[in-house]
Amino acid sequence: MTEHAGVVRDEAGLRKGLAELDELEGRIRDVGVHPDLAGYQDLAHAFDLLASAMSARATLECALERRETRGCHNRSDYPGLDPAQQVNLVWAGPGQVEREEIPPVPQEIASLMREVDTEGKLVE
Template sequence: ANRLGGNSLIELLVYGRITGQAAAAYSEALTAQPRSATAVSEARAEVDELLAADGPENVRALQRAIRNTMTEHAGVVRDEDGLRTGLAELDAIEKRMQNVGVHPDIAGFQDLAHAFDLKSAALAARATLEAALERRETRGCHNRSDFPDMDPSFRVNLVWSPTTGITHERIPDVPDEIASLMADVSTEGKLVE
């Protein structure tokens, strides 16, 4: 859902900064910066493959197609039919992605950057659609019109991987010392996500 209100934007800033600072501190403390030769080789091969891509499909048109599919079928209110239609459309877009054309020009490598963005968008779209289809309930800002109630068995995190699909990870109970502090804070009149 495209909900930029509430706490989501400030959480993004606060935890993004904390994460970035922790990553920088970790990196600075290393005595060496090891690189995986395999990872570097795979990255080079991926760049070379994209730079050699000379198909008829336009990267930006495919980005727009993913955006339209997600807007239409994975919006704030979702249902099984819409999510399945979205997955079918995404399958077709991913098939078209195999025939993409990447054409660097005098302005630089914008097409290459957009091609990587396209691949990331397709992964994120698939994860979103498959997880939304799996979560057969309404919880928080995930609203399934065909499953309007919350299901206690779905008090889990759904974790998606391109290799394993969806897994359910149990959410641990809130530790007693935190739960007691939470009891003292009223949520009345507050947006709680």
């Protein structure tokens, strides 16, 4: 994830990360879980490994889908902000990224907000 989905990303790196994750998920299927007298630590570690792989896949697939630079998501191959992409990307399982409209900010919160210049800044 550090190598392929770090602060600055591009399509080639994200696709390479997904390919490496495919290989890793294949190896995860062969992980053995063996309860012993100490309990079910193997099972807990296996679930943690699966959850980490799932989180990595969600991050990579959504980052690949967002073809713009917005906030802390920086795509070197799409450096501009795209107003059409001002949505939440929701990962709904492998290969399923859905777009969810962002509701308007309530007036009582909007009145407290101010614009912050992000020109030339990599991460705010």
